[in-house]
Amino acid sequence: MIEFDVTTTADGIGVVVPRGRLNMVAARQLRETLTGLVEGGSTRIVVDLAETTFLDSSALGALVAGLKTARQSGGDLRIARPTESVMTVFRLTNLDTVLRPRDDVESAFDA
């Protein structure tokens, strides 16, 4: 029910695009994907949520874990383009301040 596109930009930024539902099953894959990127040297990561149709608390946990892992390695994790329903989950859990959504993937790491 979910696919992850994982690419790395010319600037070395890892871009993860989950397509479909991020529920408990998919959250495990997301967590592994994010850890793999950091271990592979991509410590700056953008998770593009434009095609994520649903996101639950386990996916939030995976994003927070990815954020911590990236920061411990001197990088960061940012989210881009969440849909309105996905944004509701960030707001209800007060995570919209730590994972502030960016308008697009390209400028997610601009100042």
Added chain:
Amino acid sequence: MPESPVAVERIEAPVEPESLDLVQDRLESWLADHDGVSVTDRTRFEMALVEIVANVVEHAFALDADVRGRLLTVELRLTRELLEARLSDNGLPAALDLGAVTMPDEDATSGRGLALAVAAVDELTYDRVDGCNHWRLVCRRAAG
């Protein structure tokens, strides 16, 4: 007189992570037949239902319990006033106080599920009856 339902749906599934997609698929196709439900109500109802199903999957059975004996039933009901889900499973009793559930700190990597469910719907109750766990979620539909 209790309000007569517009639609009902019953889902039976084994208690395993893969059942989340099954429940979500069935919920989506059921709601697709009833286009009067607002996007906001659909979103918050689905959000809470998924968190409770995930909670049952994670906590209702010992890790070594035989998967064939783990059963979850979800009954969905739609009326003009509300969306309701009644879940029952034959797992272990849940030791929890829904009134005391709080959202964990921003850096927590787990523990948000029940708090999210409480925040998303208008009523969430848990009861242990006759050796089964019973959850009830109610989302009062937005006017119009």
